[in-house]
Amino acid sequence: xxxxxxxxxxxxxxxxxxxxxxxxxQLIEREVRARLGRRFATTLPRxxxxxxxxxxxxxxxxxxxxxxxxxxxxxxxxxxxxxxxxGLVERTPEPADRRAYxxxxxxAGRKTFAEMARVHEGWIxxxxxxxxRKEQTDTYRLLAxxxxxxMEAGT
Amino acid sequence: xxxxxxxxxxxxxxxxxxxxxxxxxQLIEREVRARLGRRFATTLPRxxxxxxxxxxxxxxxxxxxxxxxxxxxxxxxxxxxxxxxxGLVERTPEPADRRAYxxxxxxAGRKTFAEMARVHEGWIxxxxxxxxRKEQTDTYRLLAxxxxxxMEAGT
DNA sequence: CTGAGTTACTTTAGACCTGATCTATTCAGG
DNA sequence: CCTGAATAGATCAGGTCTAAAGTAACTCAG
Numbered sequence: 001x002x003x004x005x006x007x008x009x010x011x012x013x014x015x016x017x018x019x020x021x022x023x024x025x026q027l028i029e030r031e032v033r034a035r036l037g038r039r040f041a042t043t044l045p046r047x048x049x050x051x052x053x054x055x056x057x058x059x060x061x062x063x064x065x066x067x068x069x070x071x072x073x074x075x076x077x078x079x080x081x082x083x084x085x086x087g088l089v090e091r092t093p094e095p096a097d098r099r100a101y102x103x104x105x106x107x108a109g110r111k112t113f114a115e116m117a118r119v120h121e122g123w124i125x126x127x128x129x130x131x132x133r134k135e136q137t138d139t140y141r142l143l144a145x146x147x148x149x150x151m152e153a154g155t
Numbered sequence: 156x157x158x159x160x161x162x163x164x165x166x167x168x169x170x171x172x173x174x175x176x177x178x179x180x181q182l183i184e185r186e187v188r189a190r191l192g193r194r195f196a197t198t199l200p201r202x203x204x205x206x207x208x209x210x211x212x213x214x215x216x217x218x219x220x221x222x223x224x225x226x227x228x229x230x231x232x233x234x235x236x237x238x239x240x241x242g243l244v245e246r247t248p249e250p251a252d253r254r255a256y257x258x259x260x261x262x263a264g265r266k267t268f269a270e271m272a273r274v275h276e277g278w279i280x281x282x283x284x285x286x287x288r289k290e291q292t293d294t295y296r297l298l299a300x301x302x303x304x305x306m307e308a309g310t
Numbered sequence: 311c312t313g314a315g316t317t318a319c320t321t322t323a324g325a326c327c328t329g330a331t332c333t334a335t336t337c338a339g340g
Numbered sequence: 341c342c343t344g345a346a347t348a349g350a351t352c353a354g355g356t357c358t359a360a361a362g363t364a365a366c367t368c369a370g
Contacts, residue, residue: 014283015276017291018183020298025180026225027305028173033358045326062349070181075327077350082325099335099348121170128169130304135297136172142294143175149285150182188328200356217319230357232320237355254318254365 021146028127035123040116045071047120049079050105050113053089059104061094088112176301183282190278195271200226202275204234205260205268208244214259216249243267 033044052068053060062080066073080103083089088109094100105113128136188199207223208215217235221228235258238244243264246256260268283291 012276012280013288013291013295014280017283017295017298018279020295020302021176021180022184024298024301024305025176027302029177030225031305037358043325063347070185071326072328073349074329074351078326094348097336097348099333101349121167124173125167125169127305127308128172128301130307131300133168135300136168139294139297139301140168140172140175142290142297143172143179145286145290146179146283146294147175147182150179150186150282152285153282192328198355218317226356227358228319229321229359233356252318252366256319 028124031127032120032123036120039119042116045079046083047116049076049083050088050109051117053103053105053109054113054117057104059092059102061100061102065103083109183279186282187275187278191271191275194274197271200234201238202271204231204238205243205264206272208258208260209265209268209272212259214247214257216255216257220258238264
């Protein structure tokens, strides 16, 4: 019995769609968090941050990380602090602007993340393996529509 | 530029689907959280908890709340504490079991929630208004599949 | 009836997240 | 130059969440 099941009876279409979306998202996210903790003793926010740095080998400034991850700056500070303490990322000074840092993966960070990303993708593939290729692309396309209309509505 | 856009290039199908699902979910959730704060000076967890109690006028025990909301017991304790302090819910003793409480909405809680739920559904309808009725039901059905296969894979 | 195991809830430590505020630096006009 | 606005980042308070440990009450075999 979860939130969604408990409320199906008399709600309306858009609301039901939203609750189901939330349920799916939480099911996967919860599992990924648990596995990241068990297998790699890390967390989803840390994984996400490292994933961004992985795509930008020259590093990113704090505010760029903040935009990419869609979280506040104060939050990025905290996560980078923790990753830095573990030696997975480093803050290097930005010569052009003494206020700014450039955050990048260390050698150890790259090694660690490469392995994590490989295993992580396997988890997702496994969790969604029950969906046919067509179901996956159909869902992907419909969620593209949802993403678009939601972003437009939010403006 | 968000997480998903930043990573589209060379990822595989299931992973892309998951990232898009996460993006959609976060877009809506973020907006709902912001509006709940601005309009009602409350938070999504508090709203969710009250929403469960709304459906069970006789109240729920703490562990039932925990199961419905899919969060840990310690978390429920904290949220109920805050709602109780605001006079929106009350803990009443459970005669049959002196370890347990029965949590229910107070009169003020019912009044407050009724208004919040009405406005909240309006927000969701508005945010998803760009989707046709068919798109909504198609997405709903595909997410039902995803929910099912994900829960089965998680077992 | 008793004590070992279970269950209901709370507490705690630690991570996460936001919004607001602070410090230091940069930049744009005058 | 000099000053005020804007920007980069850090810090803080408060709420959220988990896992683990703690307390009290219940259950039921022996």
